[in-house]
Amino acid sequence: MQGGTVADSVHQTAPEARKHTEVAVGVLLRGDGEMLLSTRPPGKPYAGYWEFPGGKLEAGETVEQALRRELTEELGITIGPASVWKVTEHDYPHALVRLHWCKVWAWTGEFEMREGQQMAWQQLPLTVTPVLPGAYPVLQWLAEERGGVLSAQSLQK
Secondary structure: OOOOOHHHHHHHHOOOOOOEEEEEEEEEEOOOOOEEEEEOOOOOOOOOOEEOOEEEOOOOOOHHHHHHHHHHHHHOOEEOOOEEEEEEEEEOOOOEEEEEEEEEOOEEOOOOOOOOOOEEEEOOOOOOOOEOHHHHHHHHHHHHHOOOOOOHHHHOO
16 A cells, blocks of 8 residues: 555545534424424425424524524514424434424414425324424423323324
């Protein structure tokens, strides 16, 4: 081997670790206990799957700033205060995501589906399917907070 060491060649051929995509997610909750879910827009991975709304953090943004921006862009609303409730990770084939889940109790404005998505206010168990797999842990936690348990079958219909 000329001009390099065995260590150099091993380093060069090692697969690069997948980088996390940081995502702010809003769990919008109404006083009656219903939560807002929307579908993934056409043209995106998992199009048509139901999810909690949100999106990627841009450089220099806090989770709350990203969530505020994303919900205005996607839904046309302005949220009140939001802070991180839980953080999970999910490894999708297209992205390794770190999801920063924020409960949101207050917002202003009329809901507009600005990306061609659908929305639905839901109780547990959900009546919409399929649900994005990254949301499963949060749905389970919400069920537990309400004194229930959510079965895997109810999420994968």
